[in-house]
Amino acid sequence: MKRIKNIEKCDFFYKLKRKLKDGIYTLEVALHNKLKRKRKNTASIERENKLNLLFYISLVTLPLLQVVVFYFYVNFNSFFLAFQEYNPVTLRYDWALWKNFDNIWFFVSREKTLLYCFRNSALSYVVTLFISLPLALLFSQYIYKKGPAGGFFKTVLFIPSIIPEMIMTTMFLYFADSFIPATVKGIFGKEIAGLLTQGNTTMLITLLCYSVFISFGGNIIMYSSTMSGIDKSLVEAAQLDGATQMQEFWHITIPMIYPTLSTFITVGVAGIFTHQLSLFSLFGADGNAYNEVWTIGYFLYSRTVYAGSANYPELAAYGLLMTIIAVPLVFTVRYLLSKFGPKTD
Amino acid sequence: MKVKKKKHLPLLFGVLLAGMILYALILGYMLFWGVTSSFKGRLEFADNILGLPRAWVFENYYYALRNFVSPVGMRNVYLDEMLLYSLLYAGGCAFVSTACCCMMGYATSKFKYKLNTVIYGFVLIAMILPLVGSLPSQIVVFRTLNLYDTMIGMWVAKFNFISVYFMVFHAIFKGLPVSYSEAAKIDGAGNWRIFLSIMLPLVKVTFVTVFLLFFVSYWNDYSTPLLMMKSYPTIALGLYYFRFRQTPDTSPRPVQLAGAIMVFIPILLLFIAFRKKLMGNISLGGLKE
Amino acid sequence: MKRCKLLCLIFAMCFSAISLGGCMGDLFEDGNKNIDATKVQIYVGTYDGGYGQEYLQVWKKEFEELHKDDEYVTPSGETKVGVEVVPNLSSDYGAQLETMIGSAQDDIIFGEAFDYYALAQSGQIAAIDDLVTETSPFDGKSIESKMTTDQINFYKVDGHYYGLPNYEAVYGLYYDVDLFELNGYYFNKNGQLITNAYQAELAAGNLSYGPDGKTGIDPKTGIDYSIDDGLPVNLDQFFTLADRMVEDQVWVMTYADRLQFYYNQFLTSLTANFMGRSEMMLNQDYTGTSYTLVESIDPDGTVHLQEGGVPITPATGYLLQKQAGRYYALEFTEKILDSTKLYAYMPFTGSKNHVDAQDAFLKSRYPDQTSTNTKPIAMLLDSSWWYNEASGTMATMAQTVSPQCAANRRRIGYMPLPNETEGGKQNTLFAANTPSVVIKSSVEDWRMPIVKEFLQFALSDEMLSKYSITTNAVYSLKYTLTDEDEENATYFLKSLMAMHENSEIVYPISTSAIYRVGAGFTSGSARTGFFSLVDGVQKTYPSNALGQDGISAIDYFNGLSAYWTAEAWERTYGTAF
Known part of the structure; x- marks a missing residue:
């Protein structure tokens, strides 16, 4: 009885939970049945079922094994690593319980670096959410509606995703540091510092603009493809009713691609902790002159690159702390999206 | 009844068009400036930042080519060898990733086992669950398995189906009518035969698109080889070294630009050639509930 | 389809070409x-x-x-x-x-x-x-x-x-001797800047003895002490010279502002020259006594040293962050990178790397109509390997500008660094790496x-x-x-x-256990690093912090001790004591 009520809630999150519970329960039943003597089926159907099962197992074993080792084991190991320390004599990891967290606390209590990291990472996500995303959606709408030269712009917007990050950042670095000051000097006669030379607000804004600039690429492809799957009759009905482009965008397009959209937004939350604002491509691991524009992703990655076995436990501890912060954040965002999102009706 | 085509652009479109033109102009000019500046002499660049080169110096490209090296142990790896490693890494990993997503997508959509829902749910959760900082642990595990710093290790690591493309394949396979496989079964084909000869060709377009997308992202990936596969440097890693291990010949900015352009031009040409395939239609149809 | 096949063919050809292997390496x-x-x-x-x-x-x-x-x-x-x-x-x-x-x-x-x-x-x-x-x-x-x-x-x-x-590399200021002689940028024995009367004073033997307080060739050892004659004896003289240079429309110095750790290395050289060998060696061995620890600094920059000597052990190594020589080096930085004084050539705009800085320095005395900079630069801050790195530029300039620009014709020398207050101390060099x-x-x-x-x-x-x-x-x-x-x-x-x-x-070498914990050249160790904690933000590069962020030398100096507290010292180097 309870289950039928839940079906009516179109809430994706609840559906998922139910599916999982269902799946696990029926799996248990199936296992239980298999262990008991089976009723005799006709020989051929039984054989076919066996063959199907064998085929299925042959398909899924290796990937599942890979997931068990490289996802479950790696993450469990990461969890445990956070509570260990490296012994340079035995070359093994010993248990050290709180030592890593103690070091982290010492670091955090003295310096504002991590505060800046959080601020910048959050700022980057906000910019992505309120600038990149709407722009990407609008551009996708344009392309989906086959606005003039839509195909050409689709290619142009996609180019930065194709170019290796290093190349794009090399050109951007010299562009921002040499070209822009020279242009400003030429036009306004004023001498300004290169945009990426001082770790200040100018640099942060420049980096954020750059991250918006290169973000379009794959997103646009995904959105415009999903948009092209929208039922044409809805669109025609809206146009007959005299809806403007903006209204059509807001009331039809967005709700129809909402599941895809909300998936991307949710996945993007995890990205807060890994996004580097291209800092590593711009400055490598020596970004020390620009503490105030660091992000969490850059902080962790630059430390990992030159880390030795002795440093891994502390990095794993950082990772654990970040995860503890991130997980509720993701589920909160997911909840908010499903609660306040448009319903397909 | 066909709706009449509007004679003038809606305001929204006008604004968007202006925005995209601006974007194209900025990108285009940045690339143009990059290319022309790469021909400037070392001493000229400081004085002539904005204009076209007064004297076209082609030696910059020679220096870039000659010094585009990755250090592996005590020897230098040059561009030709790096190209080989890039092809192996990008091609191998892309194939392996696509194949894994495809296999799992097929398995979970065509067979009625309860494990499928578990797997699908797991992928959804794993994709959104932010597990940060597992890189060090990954390195440790790789070292233990003796897969660290090997090409095979990379392929094994990328043989992973926790990605959006698994859902894409799942949706596509689910959309294929059962009649195809049933007809084949009547003719006596085994499961593997059905999968390889019938199902795969049907999803060929998606397979190629996903493969290309993976290929591009692995081709441009320098962070993974930097951490885990230093002995087989790819071109992307070579670019990293070119930027951050400068010799007196490659320190001048025009030479740095020359190196960047030198690698970029072939990629751009390939992209233009394959753009239709790359920017093909991919949708997460299966997510619509 | 045809195009696709063609591309695949090209790819296959490339592939086979490369697998014939490594021809570029040989080439x-x-x-x-x-x-x-x-x-x-x-x-x-x-x-x-x-x-x-x-x-x-x-x-x-x-x-x-x-x-x-x-x-x-x-x-x-x-x-x-x-x-x-x-x-x-x-x-x-x-x-x-x-x-x-x-x-x-x-x-x-x-x-x-x-x-x-x-x-x-x-x-x-x-x-x-x-x-x-x-x-x-x-x-x-x-x-x-x-x-x-x-x-x-x-x-x-x-x-x-x-x-x-192996090699001996010294980070320092390398000055254009021709320019100095042309403009008479030397001091006489009375501590006055000579300028126009240079030739006369030189002939009369009136040049000061320079920072080391000696001149001529020592008859016993044969060592020549005249190389620094006339050069600024202390920081006051140095900045008198710098002010005069600005009046003459000459840039005092330039450096690779994109490579901030170059400046840090120079600061270490400067600090070593101020402190002298025995105090500097404390930063490696961590055994001995320091006589130059600071008690307090007045707002006007007057330094008060602690009375008596302070014993230094590996466990108390963090006390060395209070060595006065570091403060004077930071004071030098604060002054020379003062953006209102225009001493340093474009320190932060344009972001030069070391090659650009060398080129700018070498070209500054030979500008043409297209040059953006027409004022000569007097000194280059770099390491002694720069002359070899710039050999290409000098060869090019010798052909395109003037034969006088060739590496063996130009006269550029290492500038013996001034002392902090007094003269007469033997020059101290700090070998990098x-x-x-x-x-x-x-x-x-x-x-x-x-x-x-x-x-x-x-x-x-x-x-x-x-x-x-x-x-x-x-x-x-x-x-x-x-x-x-x-x-x-x-x-x-x-x-x-x-x-x-x-x-x-x-030489940055030692047999002490604590040296081995942070052994090798790192710009982050307590010896050669200038890690400072100012307002809760960790600063690594004084050139950045003092020049751009507007932090004062006194605050930065105090921040050195705020960063290296006893606890921080123990956490980082505790395994060695």
Whole structure:
């Protein structure tokens, strides 16, 4: 009885939970049945079922094994690593319980670096959410509606995703540091510092603009493809009713691609902790002159690159702390999206 | 009844068009400036930042080519060898990733086992669950398995189906009518035969698109080889070294630009050639509930 | 479809072309791999940057000539005639040497930044006592006699030598001597800036004795102390000169603002010169007494030192952050990077790397209509390898601008750094990095003697002189240029050699356990780093913090101690005490 009520809630999150519970329960039943003597089926159907099962197992074993080792084991190991320390004599990891967290606390209590990291990472996500995303959606709408030269712009917007990050950042670095000051000097006669030379607000804004600039690429492809799957009759009905482009965008397009959209937004939350604002491509691991524009992703990655076995436990501890912060954040965002999102009706 | 085509652009479109033109102009000019500046002499660049080169110096490209090296142990790896490693890494990993997503997508959509829902749910959760900082642990595990710093290790690591493309394949396979496989079964084909000869060709377009997308992202990936596969440097890693291990010949900015352009031009040409395939239609149809 | 097939075909062709393998390597490495099987090979590795590798070619030629008719018998009975030195110019293996030496083909490695002690203990490098202590047949001296006591203590591990010093790089200010003489930027004995009357005062012998307080050639040692005559004796004189330069429309200095750690290294040199050798060595050994710890600093910059000496142990090493020399170095930074004073040329706009800074410095005196900068730059802040790095630019300028721009015609020299307040202190140089040369222990027994002989040959006086002529730099041993080389030496080299002879040199080496915890060249260790905590933000580069962020030298100096508290010290270096 309870289950039928839940079906009516179109809430994706609840559906998922139910599916999982269902799946696990029926799996248990199936296992239980298999262990008991089976009723005799006709020989051929039984054989076919066996063959199907064998085929299925042959398909899924290796990937599942890979997931068990490289996802479950790696993450469990990461969890445990956070509570260990490296012994340079035995070359093994010993248990050290709180030592890593103690070091982290010492670091955090003295310096504002991590505060800046959080601020910048959050700022980057906000910019992505309120600038990149709407722009990407609008551009996708344009392309989906086959606005003039839509195909050409689709290619142009996609180019930065194709170019290796290093190349794009090399050109951007010299562009921002040499070209822009020279242009400003030429036009306004004023001498300004290169945009990426001082770790200040100018640099942060420049980096954020750059991250918006290169973000379009794959997103646009995904959105415009999903948009092209929208039922044409809805669109025609809206146009007959005299809806403007903006209204059509807001009331039809967005709700129809909402599941895809909300998936991307949710996945993007995890990205807060890994996004580097291209800092590593711009400055490598020596970004020390620009503490105030660091992000969490850059902080962790630059430390990992030159880390030795002795440093891994502390990095794993950082990772654990970040995860503890991130997980509720993701589920909160997911909840908010499903609660306040448009319903397909 | 066909709706009449509007004679003038809606305001929204006008604004968007202006925005995209601006974007194209900025990108285009940045690339143009990059290319022309790469021909400037070392001493000229400081004085002539904005204009076209007064004297076209082609030696910059020679220096870039000659010094585009990755250090592996005590020897230098040059561009030709790096190209080989890039092809192996990008091609191998892309194939392996696509194949894994495809296999799992097929398995979970065509067979009625309860494990499928578990797997699908797991992928959804794993994709959104932010597990940060597992890189060090990954390195440790790789070292233990003796897969660290090997090409095979990379392929094994990328043989992973926790990605959006698994859902894409799942949706596509689910959309294929059962009649195809049933007809084949009547003719006596085994499961593997059905999968390889019938199902795969049907999803060929998606397979190629996903493969290309993976290929591009692995081709441009320098962070993974930097951490885990230093002995087989790819071109992307070579670019990293070119930027951050400068010799007196490659320190001048025009030479740095020359190196960047030198690698970029072939990629751009390939992209233009394959753009239709790359920017093909991919949708997460299966997510619509 | 046709296009697709064509592309696939092209790809396949490329693929097969490359799998024929590594042709680029052979093409660009000048066929180094083609060795002469009739000769015995000696593989020598070095880093082809900074000092380059031409010196290896010079040594190679001389050594091969010396042994061209000698016979060597391999264990398999084969006879080889002659020796072939094979230079390997590849990686900047740096600190990775410890892990890579096992697979290295090189017999002798001129390396830098690796942990010498750990490598020696690992048994992967050969003991070379014989080659170091015996009298060399090439110059009649032992290599040991050319080393300082610090070096002997450092390179001897458990009583055996496993390596020898390599190049000597000094970060400093390199000044344009021609410009100085043209404008008379020298001080006389009364402490006045001479300018126009330079020639007259020079003839009358009125130049000041310079920072070291001495002049002329010491009859006993033959050391020339006149190289710094007339140059600013202390910081006050230095900034008087700087102000005069600004009036004359001359930039005082320029440096690679994109590479902030260059400036940090210079600051270490400056600090060493202020503190003197014994105080500076405390930062390596952490045993002794410091007499220059600061008690307090007045807002106007007057420094009050702590009374008496403060004993320093590895556990109390953090107290050294209060050494007064650091404050004076920061004060210098605050003044010279003051954006209102226009001393430094474009310190933060345009973001120059070291190559750009060198070019700007060299070109500044020869502007043409298209140059953006028409004011001469008086000094370049860089490391002594810069002259070799800029050889390409100087050669180009010699052809396109004026023959006077050639490397052997320009007169650019190392500027002996001023003292903080008084004069009359011996110049102190701080050698950057910890470069060493080692021999791999897995060299076959039959080849080891000739390999060792090559190193002994390379470090003989004549060969070291040739090294200097080729690289325009100094090697970290005691030697002088041969008469012939002295005639052909550039002014730059002569000034470096003079400084090498008349200064106290502090090498960043030590046998203390705490040095080994942070051993090797890192810009982040307490010795050479300037980590500071100002308002909760960690600063690493004073040039950035003082020049751009507007932090005062006093705050930065206090921040040094705020960063290295007893607890922070213990967490980082606690394993060593």
